Amino acid sequence: MRGTMTERAKGVWRLRVVDGYDAFGRPHQRSKTVRGTKREAETKLAEFVADVDRGVAPASGAMTYGHYLTESWLPHVEATREPTTHERHTYTVRNLVVPALGRMRLDKLTTEHVDHALRQWEKTLQPSTVIAAAATVGASLEQAVRWGLIPRNPAKNATKPRQRVRKMTLPTIDQVLALIEAAQNDDPTLAACLTLAATTGMRRGELCGLRWRDVDSAGRVLTVETAVKRVTGRSIVGETKTHSGRCISLDDATLAMLKDFRSLRSTIGKDGDDDFLFTWRQTPTNPDALTMRFERQAAKVDVHCRLHDLRHAVATHLLSAGVDLAVVSSRLGHATPKVTLQVYAHALVEKDRQAAEVMAGLLKR
Numbered sequence: 001m002r003g004t005m006t007e008r009a010k011g012v013w014r015l016r017v018v019d020g021y022d023a024f025g026r027p028h029q030r031s032k033t034v035r036g037t038k039r040e041a042e043t044k045l046a047e048f049v050a051d052v053d054r055g056v057a058p059a060s061g062a063m064t065y066g067h068y069l070t071e072s073w074l075p076h077v078e079a080t081r082e083p084t085t086h087e088r089h090t091y092t093v094r095n096l097v098v099p100a101l102g103r104m105r106l107d108k109l110t111t112e113h114v115d116h117a118l119r120q121w122e123k124t125l126q127p128s129t130v131i132a133a134a135a136t137v138g139a140s141l142e143q144a145v146r147w148g149l150i151p152r153n154p155a156k157n158a159t160k161p162r163q164r165v166r167k168m169t170l171p172t173i174d175q176v177l178a179l180i181e182a183a184q185n186d187d188p189t190l191a192a193c194l195t196l197a198a199t200t201g202m203r204r205g206e207l208c209g210l211r212w213r214d215v216d217s218a219g220r221v222l223t224v225e226t227a228v229k230r231v232t233g234r235s236i237v238g239e240t241k242t243h244s245g246r247c248i249s250l251d252d253a254t255l256a257m258l259k260d261f262r263s264l265r266s267t268i269g270k271d272g273d274d275d276f277l278f279t280w281r282q283t284p285t286n287p288d289a290l291t292m293r294f295e296r297q298a299a300k301v302d303v304h305c306r307l308h309d310l311r312h313a314v315a316t317h318l319l320s321a322g323v324d325l326a327v328v329s330s331r332l333g334h335a336t337p338k339v340t341l342q343v344y345a346h347a348l349v350e351k352d353r354q355a356a357e358v359m360a361g362l363l364k365r
Helices: 038-054 065-080 083-101 111-124 127-146 173-186 188-200 204-209 252-266 287-300 308-320 325-332 337-343 345-364
Strands: 003-009 012-021 027-035 221-224 226-231 234-239 246-249
Touching: 003 038, 012 038, 027 038, 065 083, 065 127, 083 111, 083 127, 083 226, 111 127, 173 188, 173 287, 188 204, 188 252, 188 287, 188 308, 204 226, 204 287, 226 287, 246 325, 308 325, 308 337, 308 345, 325 337, 337 345
Parallel strands: none
Antiparallel strands: 003 012, 012 027, 221 246, 226 234
């Protein structure tokens, strides 16, 4: 490992040492300023190189937080994370984090600085946007700790953004049926899509990513392995949100619906195993386009809910009916049952009351 030294002023030397490279071959540098003669600077440079080798060198020198974000962290995210994740972090970095904190030296950034930025964002931005910005700041600084650029993450002890719990607007069964029946006349493809959404609770990107080969009529299961995502203005087919596939059991009525729908699609040559179920063009359907179709249909029948609320309704009805938490979690594609419980705890209130009555009945004796 070699270091360099530059005399910035009489007797003032800037020392730089490369201690590694990012996924794109760009160097990570550590630097510091020393004073003295050229011979003294050379001695301190050799010590600096040795400290870097041993992992005890000063952190990030004069690197600004903005430079670190754009030149090191975002390229790392692009190489290691989903395209949608990189796109989301890039937007947040450029529009929020860099304007607020970008000029700060990375090694001088404090919890107070992060807190101040969060409070300023809370004055003008939606809570969800502030939470996303806090997540970006925290993740980027945690990576800086892993790379040895700073000794600790100043965002770890920052005051978390205030989060308002959004009350779920669940459509009734009658409203769901009205949506499907109206769509059956206007848009059969949308009607089939909404039927599957209402029986399985699948995410909209997963619905858009379904191909006919994923439907196993004999086994009565649906395989969910891919999802359509919107990245930089184009639709791409990738892994599901949790990066793992799952199988969802199908009932007789849903299987019959899919059979009829495939027969309909065969009239336009869209029933091949590699063809997408729910598409109106040659390409995979943009999930945002599916949402817009749903909203237009919902407006026609005067139903006020989101497409994602169908997923909430499925989870709520299943849990309220006593279906095992682990089964519901698996059908929804959650990473763990704990995630399901955090989101849908309200659906278990009645079951909790029943549990209280059971124990009371036992103790009466």
